[in-house]
Amino acid sequence: MSRIAARFSKLKTEGRGAFIPFLEAYDPDLATSTAILHGMPGAGADLIEIGMPFTDPMADGPTIQTAGLRGLKAGATLPKTLTMVSDFRTHDADTPVILMGYLNPILSYGADKFCADAAKAGVDGLIVVDLPSEEADWLAGAAAANALDIIRLVAPTTDDARLPQVLNGSSGFVYYVSIAGITGTRTATAEHLAAAIPRVRRATDLPIAIGFGIRTPAQAAEAARAADAVVVASALIDTLAASLDPEGRAAANSVQLVLDQVRGLAEAVRSVAK
Incomplete structure (x- = not known):
C-alpha cells in the first residue's frame, strides 16, 4: 500500500479528513522552505504538497506566481527540489509528499528519469496541472513503474460525460478544483x-x-464536511510573504508564523467528524 493510500486509510479509521498544506520549494530560500517543510507534520499536516517552481504557472494566481519566482531566484531546480524531499525523508518516513507543478520541466528532465529520481527521493504522488488526460500516457507508465500516484484535477466545468476520462488512471486521491479560475482569487x-x-x-x-x-x-472546516481532504496554499504563502523584509528575506519568525497557521487550519479540519 502506498503512503498516500495508507494515510487515507488510517484517517478513515480515525473518522476525520486530511489536511494538506502547500509550500513552494525554495521560497524565499532553501533554509526557510526546508524548515517549514520539516515543521509541517508536527503542526498537523497529514499530507504535504510541494510546488515545483516554474516560470509560467498558468493555473496559479499572483500569490503562488510570486512564490515561484522567489524560489527560482533562490536557485530552485527540479533536482534541488527532489533533494529537499530526500532530506525530509531522513526525518519523516511516513508523511506522504506530493509534487505539484507543470509539464515543461518534467518534459525537459525526461519522464523515466524524473519518476525514478522522484521515487528514490521519497515522493509519493504527482499533480501535473497542464497534463491533459488524452496525453497522460506519456507519464503514466513511468509513474506506475516507480509506484508514484498520478493525481488528477477535476474542475467545476468537468461535466459527467468527461469525468470518467479525466479520472481514468488516477490514483492516490482526486483533487477537486473548487473554483473556475486561478488559485487564491475566491x-x-x-x-x-x-x-x-x-x-x-x-x-x-x-x-x-x-x-x-x-x-x-472556517472555510477549511466547511470543505472537510464535504470531502475527504482540504488543501490550503495561497493563504499560507501570503502569510510567509507578509513576513519578508523589503528585499524578500525571511524574518526570524517567518517559519513560526506559517506553522502556526498550519496548526490552526489542521485543527479546524480535525474538528469535523466523518
Missing part, C-alpha cells in the same frame, strides 16, 4: 461543494480533496 460556497462533491464521488472510489480558494479555518 472561494467556493458551501452550497456549491455540497452539490459538486457527490457528483465526483459517484465517478470514483478515491478520496476527494478540495483545493483552490480555501483560506480560513
Whole structure:
C-alpha cells in the first residue's frame, strides 16, 4: 500500500479528513522552505504538497506566481527540489509528499528519469496541472513503474460525460478544483461543494480533496464536511510573504508564523467528524 493510500486509510479509521498544506520549494530560500517543510507534520499536516517552481504557472494566481519566482531566484531546480524531499525523508518516513507543478520541466528532465529520481527521493504522488488526460500516457507508465500516484484535477466545468476520462488512471486521491479560475482569487460556497462533491464521488472510489480558494479555518472546516481532504496554499504563502523584509528575506519568525497557521487550519479540519 502506498503512503498516500495508507494515510487515507488510517484517517478513515480515525473518522476525520486530511489536511494538506502547500509550500513552494525554495521560497524565499532553501533554509526557510526546508524548515517549514520539516515543521509541517508536527503542526498537523497529514499530507504535504510541494510546488515545483516554474516560470509560467498558468493555473496559479499572483500569490503562488510570486512564490515561484522567489524560489527560482533562490536557485530552485527540479533536482534541488527532489533533494529537499530526500532530506525530509531522513526525518519523516511516513508523511506522504506530493509534487505539484507543470509539464515543461518534467518534459525537459525526461519522464523515466524524473519518476525514478522522484521515487528514490521519497515522493509519493504527482499533480501535473497542464497534463491533459488524452496525453497522460506519456507519464503514466513511468509513474506506475516507480509506484508514484498520478493525481488528477477535476474542475467545476468537468461535466459527467468527461469525468470518467479525466479520472481514468488516477490514483492516490482526486483533487477537486473548487473554483473556475486561478488559485487564491475566491472561494467556493458551501452550497456549491455540497452539490459538486457527490457528483465526483459517484465517478470514483478515491478520496476527494478540495483545493483552490480555501483560506480560513472556517472555510477549511466547511470543505472537510464535504470531502475527504482540504488543501490550503495561497493563504499560507501570503502569510510567509507578509513576513519578508523589503528585499524578500525571511524574518526570524517567518517559519513560526506559517506553522502556526498550519496548526490552526489542521485543527479546524480535525474538528469535523466523518
